[in-house]
Amino acid sequence: MNSRFNDPFRAQRKLLSGSQCFAGLPTAVLEELISASRVLELSAHQTLYEAGKPIREAHLLFSGSVKRSASLPGGASKVIELVQTEQLLSLGEIFGATHYASSCTGITPTLLVAIDIGKLREAAQNHLALSCRILTALARRQFATEFDVTSHHYGLTGAQRLLDYLLEMAGEPPGLAGETTVVLKASKKVIAARIGMTPESLSRNLRELSDSGVLVVDGRKIHIQNAAVLDTVSGNAQQRLNFCRKRKVNALDVRPALSAGALINMCGRLRLLSQRMVIAWGMIAFAIAPPQARVKLKQLEKEFERNLARLSQLEATVGLADKLMASKTAWLRYQALVCCDEPAIELAGEVFGLSEALLEATDSLTGLAATLAGLPEAHYVNIAGRNRMLSQRISKFFIFREWTLLGDGIDALVTLSCVEFESNLRALGKTGNPPAELAAQLQVVAAQWQKFLRAMSPDLSHGAKIQHTRMVLAEGERLLRSVDTTVKLFERLTG
Numbered sequence: 001m002n003s004r005f006n007d008p009f010r011a012q013r014k015l016l017s018g019s020q021c022f023a024g025l026p027t028a029v030l031e032e033l034i035s036a037s038r039v040l041e042l043s044a045h046q047t048l049y050e051a052g053k054p055i056r057e058a059h060l061l062f063s064g065s066v067k068r069s070a071s072l073p074g075g076a077s078k079v080i081e082l083v084q085t086e087q088l089l090s091l092g093e094i095f096g097a098t099h100y101a102s103s104c105t106g107i108t109p110t111l112l113v114a115i116d117i118g119k120l121r122e123a124a125q126n127h128l129a130l131s132c133r134i135l136t137a138l139a140r141r142q143f144a145t146e147f148d149v150t151s152h153h154y155g156l157t158g159a160q161r162l163l164d165y166l167l168e169m170a171g172e173p174p175g176l177a178g179e180t181t182v183v184l185k186a187s188k189k190v191i192a193a194r195i196g197m198t199p200e201s202l203s204r205n206l207r208e209l210s211d212s213g214v215l216v217v218d219g220r221k222i223h224i225q226n227a228a229v230l231d232t233v234s235g236n237a238q239q240r241l242n243f244c245r246k247r248k249v250n251a252l253d254v255r256p257a258l259s260a261g262a263l264i265n266m267c268g269r270l271r272l273l274s275q276r277m278v279i280a281w282g283m284i285a286f287a288i289a290p291p292q293a294r295v296k297l298k299q300l301e302k303e304f305e306r307n308l309a310r311l312s313q314l315e316a317t318v319g320l321a322d323k324l325m326a327s328k329t330a331w332l333r334y335q336a337l338v339c340c341d342e343p344a345i346e347l348a349g350e351v352f353g354l355s356e357a358l359l360e361a362t363d364s365l366t367g368l369a370a371t372l373a374g375l376p377e378a379h380y381v382n383i384a385g386r387n388r389m390l391s392q393r394i395s396k397f398f399i400f401r402e403w404t405l406l407g408d409g410i411d412a413l414v415t416l417s418c419v420e421f422e423s424n425l426r427a428l429g430k431t432g433n434p435p436a437e438l439a440a441q442l443q444v445v446a447a448q449w450q451k452f453l454r455a456m457s458p459d460l461s462h463g464a465k466i467q468h469t470r471m472v473l474a475e476g477e478r479l480l481r482s483v484d485t486t487v488k489l490f491e492r493l494t495g
Helices: 002-006 010-017 027-035 091-096 117-126 128-153 158-170 188-195 199-211 260-285 290-313 315-338 345-373 376-402 409-429 436-456 465-493
Strands: 037-042 047-049 057-063 066-071 077-083 103-106 110-116 179-183 215-218 221-225
Touching: 010 027, 010 037, 010 057, 010 110, 027 037, 027 117, 057 117, 077 188, 091 117, 091 128, 110 117, 117 128, 158 179, 158 188, 158 199, 158 221, 179 465, 188 199, 199 215, 215 465, 221 465, 260 290, 260 315, 260 345, 260 376, 260 465, 290 315, 315 345, 345 376, 376 409, 376 436, 376 465, 409 436, 436 465
Parallel strands: none
Antiparallel strands: 037 110, 047 103, 057 110, 066 077, 066 103, 179 221, 215 221
């Protein structure tokens, strides 16, 4: 027992023996490396090594994130790699050079193990298992580098390069449906430098990917929608969505027509936003994470106005003019009350009523857009969009359930909304011969719907009301993301 606590290499032994690179190696090999190692902890922005310095140790990253950069002529610096998963850093340099060609700096607090480079090189030469692992890691890095160069020189757009980078961060290939979440630990400036674009371009490309339904941005969390990454239009479930470079046009060129599904989706987002905004208002009024809710409310207000302006400019909305005007009128009344600086809980009843009025106006607009399209696929875009809205409408009911002036009618509204959601989900599941990713995504929606229902059920484990409400809203957000992806997939089927 005492020997275990007196072991000067106890931390290194625990880390290295459980690492991907060294786990399972013969005990003698592992012990030799452990005895030639030390644990390092870097603070954020602390330098690990600099270009030009002799290579004396290899560094295995265990937690945190670092960036590797190289100096360019004129004093500029190029970020060549961001690392935030377990990895031997600078593999090419530590096995192919005597001095560093790059510099490495911590982005966040970082935990590493430094191994004497001579001992590591010797072990790699003498032990096949270790040399094979290092060779595999080098091959993966070479593969990534080659395609990184290809993306810069053979016409891939910034959106495509950003998507490829995020998928690389995710590690394993995305599944057929559901979502894959990555966390951006580095700043936008650092990430943009790594991909070869400006921070402003990074923000624009994030918006493009978000608008296309491929991902959802939630602060530093990026939720990649697996089914939306696949190219539904091609009919090949293995084909990734391709963001081709846009050809240059002149003022005489005719702008491509908006598909029926895209128009319905755009209209349907207005009814969704009507519910999301009142949720943010309720979170402020009922003191449920008000700082975050204020930021979200401003973002949602801008998004509503942006979508309303786009619809007003589209020639395709000629047949929707009356419904669009009714939505604008309802929006102005709603905006004046909901987007005020300080929501007052006494106005909850009026705000609730206005949210229902705006929902009715925007739902009527969306329904007419689906009818005018005259396509079965357009009808399914509308149904999927209804479920997207219902995921948030039910969350709205949950927040306002304590407002006594609304009476017992909320329980009845919840029941009706749940019945409609399940009926719509069954109808969407009966579409003829859907693409594989769409069928799989509908199964994800069904599973998340059950989680959402369980979250709303009263339970002693939920604790206080605010914590319970936060949990319901979080499950509602997950449900929203999964349903939103089905809307986008049905939209693509309309061409």
